[in-house]
Amino acid sequence: MVISMAAASAPTTEYVNMYTLNLFSLAGGTTTSSTANRMVIEFGRGNGVVLNGSFTYGADGALSGGTLTGFEEYYAGVKGFDVLGASVPVLDFANLINANDFEGVLNAIFGGIDSISGSPMSDYLNGMAGPDTLSGLDGDDYLDGSAGDDVILGGNGADSVRGLEDNDTIEGGAGDDDVNGNMGIDLVHGGAGNDTVRGGQGNDVIYGDAGDDGHVNGNLGDDQVFGGVGADTLYGGQGADVLRGDEDNDWLSGDLGNDVLYGGAGADRFLFRAGSGVDVVGDFNYAAGDRVQLAPGTAYSLTTVGADAVINLGVGDQIILTGTGAAGAEWVVFA
Structure with missing residues (x-):
């Protein structure tokens, strides 16, 4: 249809x-x-x-x-x-x-297999049951894929895009979008603009894409999270996640679970707290401006294991900075 x-x-x-x-x-x-x-x-x-x-x-x-x-x-x-x-x-x-x-x-x-295209205005579209293709086109749209493996394209404008159920492919498009894959194993792109992007439940792949994305979050599941171009804030959520800030000065937090973080180019902040698990930072570069950020008052100790610096937070929580050699106290900041 x-x-x-x-x-x-x-x-x-x-x-x-x-x-x-x-x-x-x-x-x-x-x-x-x-x-x-x-x-x-x-x-x-x-x-x-x-x-x-x-x-x-x-x-x-x-x-x-x-x-x-x-x-x-x-x-x-x-x-x-x-x-x-x-x-x-x-x-x-x-x-x-x-x-x-x-x-x-x-x-x-x-309720069947649909292809729904919006208008130049602000549209409210729901794919209902079944696999759908929704295109918001221009305007500030609200797009809901509902049940089924959907392809959802926000288009231009500040769109709210929801995959809801099943395994969806979502693109926010140009504009400052709010994008959420919800349930299922989703591929989620924020597109150009300063977006809020969430994977939802499932093992998702999430891209902030171009723009300063203030909240790119894997949520539940073992997710892959990419910031893209711009100064992004990335969260792994629950699960064993891989975060990549890519370009510019990014903030990365693995949250719960044993995560792997890469800041990419720029002066990046790696945020950790009690209960974060054993996290690995794969490209820490103090000279480029990278820092490990802890909550004020957090106790820690520094050790070196082979070529890696290890920041111990206690109760099984560790931050492993691979290939850096011994770390200095100046590598850690509090905020």
């Missing part, structure tokens, strides 16, 4: 929300045209819905059967939603409308 709102408008010019469809008002509209493959229902002031499909009618002219294959919505005479490729028994559809079961309507139409 293909759902397009690329030329969409709405009662305002601010948003298009699939939860406020004219479709839900069909029971109160006036049928102005009905043929074997097209029904037009109007609500006045240029608002209406065109139902497409194959329809049959009884002797009294009432709808008696057929299949709904799509619909077009109009707001003040301008096309909004344009849905193709549906396959819903029209009497089942009519029963859902008459029962005001709007969630049932959405699942009946959008």
